[in-house]
Amino acid sequence: xxxxxxxxxxxxxxxxxxxxxxxxxxxxxxxxxxxxxxxxxxxxxxxxxxxxxxxxxxxxxxxxxxxxxxxxxxxxxxxxxxxxxxxxxxxxxxxxxxxxxxxxxxxxxxxxxxxxxxxxxxxxxxxxxxxxxxxxxxxxxxxxxxxxxxxxxxxxxxxxxxxxxxxxxxxxxxxxxxxxxxxxxxxxxxxxxxxxxxxxxxxxxxxxxxxxxxxxxxxxxxxxxxxxxxxxxxxxxxxxxxxxxxxxxxxxxxxxxxxxxxxxxxxxxxxxxxxxxxxxxxxxxxxxxxxxxxxxxxxxxxxxxxxxxxxxxxxxxxxxxxxxxxxxxxxxxxxxxxxxxxxxxxxxxxxxxxxxxxxxxxxxxxxxxxxxxxxxxxxxxxxxxxxxxxxxxxxxxxxxxxxxxxxxxxxxxxxxxxxxxxxxxxxxxxxxxxxxxxxxxxxxxxxxxxxxxxxxxxxxxxxxxxxxxxxxxxxxxxxxxxxxxxxxxxxxxxxxxxxxxxxxxxxxxxxxxxxxxxxxxxxxxxxxxxxxxxxxxxxxxxxxxxxxxxxxxxxxxxxxxxxxxxxxxxxxxxxxxxxxxxxxxxxxxxxxxxxxxxxxxxxxxxxxxxxxxxxxxxxxxxxxxxxxxxxxxxxxxxxxxxxxxxxxxxxxxxxxxxxxxxxxxxxxxxxxxxxxxxxxxxxxxxxxxxxxxxxxxxxxxxxxxxxxxxxxxxxxxxxxxxxxxxxxxxxxxxxxxxxxxxx
Numbered sequence: 001x002x003x004x005x006x007x008x009x010x011x012x013x014x015x016x017x018x019x020x021x022x023x024x025x026x027x028x029x030x031x032x033x034x035x036x037x038x039x040x041x042x043x044x045x046x047x048x049x050x051x052x053x054x055x056x057x058x059x060x061x062x063x064x065x066x067x068x069x070x071x072x073x074x075x076x077x078x079x080x081x082x083x084x085x086x087x088x089x090x091x092x093x094x095x096x097x098x099x100x101x102x103x104x105x106x107x108x109x110x111x112x113x114x115x116x117x118x119x120x121x122x123x124x125x126x127x128x129x130x131x132x133x134x135x136x137x138x139x140x141x142x143x144x145x146x147x148x149x150x151x152x153x154x155x156x157x158x159x160x161x162x163x164x165x166x167x168x169x170x171x172x173x174x175x176x177x178x179x180x181x182x183x184x185x186x187x188x189x190x191x192x193x194x195x196x197x198x199x200x201x202x203x204x205x206x207x208x209x210x211x212x213x214x215x216x217x218x219x220x221x222x223x224x225x226x227x228x229x230x231x232x233x234x235x236x237x238x239x240x241x242x243x244x245x246x247x248x249x250x251x252x253x254x255x256x257x258x259x260x261x262x263x264x265x266x267x268x269x270x271x272x273x274x275x276x277x278x279x280x281x282x283x284x285x286x287x288x289x290x291x292x293x294x295x296x297x298x299x300x301x302x303x304x305x306x307x308x309x310x311x312x313x314x315x316x317x318x319x320x321x322x323x324x325x326x327x328x329x330x331x332x333x334x335x336x337x338x339x340x341x342x343x344x345x346x347x348x349x350x351x352x353x354x355x356x357x358x359x360x361x362x363x364x365x366x367x368x369x370x371x372x373x374x375x376x377x378x379x380x381x382x383x384x385x386x387x388x389x390x391x392x393x394x395x396x397x398x399x400x401x402x403x404x405x406x407x408x409x410x411x412x413x414x415x416x417x418x419x420x421x422x423x424x425x426x427x428x429x430x431x432x433x434x435x436x437x438x439x440x441x442x443x444x445x446x447x448x449x450x451x452x453x454x455x456x457x458x459x460x461x462x463x464x465x466x467x468x469x470x471x472x473x474x475x476x477x478x479x480x481x482x483x484x485x486x487x488x489x490x491x492x493x494x495x496x497x498x499x500x501x502x503x504x505x506x507x508x509x510x511x512x513x514x515x516x517x518x519x520x521x522x523x524x525x526x527x528x529x530x531x532x533x534x535x536x537x538x539x540x541x542x543x544x545x546x547x548x549x550x551x552x553x554x555x556x557x558x559x560x561x562x563x564x565x566x567x568x569x570x571x572x573x574x575x576x577x578x579x580x581x582x583x584x585x586x587x588x589x590x591x592x593x594x595x596x597x598x599x600x601x602x603x604x605x606x607x608x609x610x611x612x613x614x615x616x617x618x619x620x621x622x623x624x625x626x627x628x629x630x631x632x633x634x635x636x637x638x639x640x641x642x643x644x645x646x647x648x649x650x651x652x653x654x655x656x657x658x659x660x661x662x663x664x665x666x667x668x669x670x671x672x673x674x675x676x677x678x679x680x681x682x683x684x685x686x687x688x689x690x691x692x693x694x695x696x697x698x699x700x701x702x703x704x705x706x707x708x709x710x711x712x713x714x715x716x717x718x719x720x721x722x723x724x725x726x727x728x729x730x731x732x733x734x735x736x737x738x739x740x741x742x743x
Contacts, residue, residue, distance in 0.1 A: 033105075041057065103208070128183075166527070209291075283319065293305055377409065436585060486566060493595075682725050
């Protein structure tokens with residue numbers, strides 16, 4: 001144990017602070033603190049005895065740590081800002097945290113709440129929902145005088161701040177008890193604000209949260225430091241809050257045969273809460289499971305627990321986290337993966353910010369130590385000759401977040417010379433035919449959403465009679481859409497995307513999947529502009545309600561919309577690192593689409609039969625499996641292009657159908673003459689298949705829901721290589737499932 005003790009501790013004795021060596025090297029009892037550094041300051045002498053170097057942390061943070069020690073009467077504490085001086089100590093974080101008696105989380109908060117108050121309020125809410133009708137009066141319900149009085153205080157704005165996101169007077173007109181809604185919204189707001197705290201956005205704090213024991217959280221507000229309870233309590237509150245959201249929806253709906261518009265608007269707000277809390281609950285469940293895996297498995301837990309390893313990567317990338325230095329994205333996990341690198345290997349492999357080198361070293365070492373080949377859902381153009389199944393994470397100047405860990409998967413068993421033995425479906429019927437190109441480019445930061453579609457027939461002529469034709473209009477100038485028209489416009493854009501990305505699909509189901517995953521938020525002037533079930537309702541009664549794709553003629557259309565009232569998205573594909581990326585889609589018929597990254601890649605993964613699933617994340621034995629395709633491309637891929645290819649159907653479908661859209665008279669259906677593309681996959685632009693590649697065999701490796709990896713080999717006795725990611729979960733093949741070697 002002595003070697004796992006920190007060489008320095010912050011001591012608080014008789015009102016004095018000092019950094020010193022542990023007085024009892026074998027059994028000193030100490031606590032540990034986890035917090036967010038914030039912006040570094042200029043180096044200065046902090047004045048604590050025993051610190052002979054200048055520190056770079058804000059003076060207020062050191063005072064907060066001192067205040068915590070005084071408040072809890074902590075004699076010995078390890079705090080990295082004053083106790084960590086050498087980078088060689090980074091791999092020792094597991095021992096430091098596991099040998100500590102208690103872990104304290106210290107975080108700045110605008111308001112400080114006690115979790116027990118929220119527990120009590122949610123319990124109160126549950127009781128009211130059980131004994132009072134959703135359309136009843138509190139004064140006439142079977143509630144005690146004390147409960148009725150409490151409900152009245154929740155409704156009285158002189159006692160309690162109004163927390164529901166809609167105007168109080170509008171909610172009052174819906175005939176729903178204001179106290180119930182305000183109690184519910186206040187609880188949800190307080191729980192969500194804790195998990196939205198910047199503390200939960202950093203790489204290092206993620207590791208510390210997993211390794212710490214007996215974790216108690218403290219909120220810092222000005223000069224005040226207050227205990228806000230156990231971490232586990234807040235994790236449980238996320239689940240309890242979601243339970244109340246679900247029960248509240250049923251409570252409002254049950255007594256009403258017909259629902260006024262305002263009730264629908266309230267239910268829409270509660271549904272958004274439910275979806276957010278579902279994500280929070282999933283993340284909390286995965287983190288709790290990781291803590292259990294680590295504490296039960298001991299320092300080498302990850303050597304034997306491949307499901308636990310996958311869960312770590314899913315949990316850290318579910319909410320993209322940042323750090324001050326790029327290399328810390330990987331170094332910040334070396335305590336979780338205790339012993340992954342020796343101090344000498346750390347110095348040789350993990351120095352600096354060369355992400356390509358660090359990433360390769362990390363996944364290579366993880367594979368060697370576990371005996372399993374670990375890779376991620378991404379396409380790499382790098383060729384090393386060996387270990388090519390580890391994707392190259394390109395160096396770039398953009399913000400790097402833990403997105404780079406999205407969809408890390410266990411490929412198979414590691415063999416000699418960096419080869420992997422995996423199970424794959426081989427002998428795919430057909431060859432990859434390119435039919436669509438996607439170019440990643442920097443987006444113009446003008447806010448909102450800009451969707452620009454130009455059909456390939458625009459500006460040309462359509463047959464209007466036996467011997468006559470007329471021009472197909474083109475709308476090049478963007479239209480600024482009002483906030484109240486945004487819902488309808490989004491559905492129109494989703495319909496166009498469905499007609500291009502997934503021809504032959506049920507376009508109504510497609511746009512429900514797409515917009516349900518995108519979860520756009522926008523400003524309106526009236527609740528009717530975003531009714532309950534807006535994806536269907538906003539186009540109800542119009543030609544867009546259930547368009548006949550035989551008459552839709554998407555290739556003859558243009559749509560250039562600027563939706564400036566969109567304020568954000570619930571999609572995980574829209575985050576700090578992807579927000580500045582736009583995609584230009586070029587179809588082989590000539591159609592083009594320019595739209596944000598999140599919209600285009602949600603559109604790709606929303607196709608019928610996609611391997612990336614209906615939900616972006618699911619739980620398997622309380623461990624997280626990500627399914628949203630965030631790892632398909634990387635931030636460093638801006639300026640590069642990718643091709644959608646099809647093994648089945650006909651890659652000439654769009655070109656052939658676009659010709660028919662122009663040559664068929666306006667009042668007649670346009671019947672496809674070729675089968676639409678099937679067996680789809682995403683590859684890098686530089687990949688080609690020509691006449692010299694007739695001996696190639698293609699297959700795919702199933703990853704258990706995270707997206708299947710496309711592989712190929714050039715010769716019958718050669719080794720396979722990962723070349724892309726499958727969009728369709730199943731692709732027709734003739735050899736079936738068998739063991740193969742991947743280089």
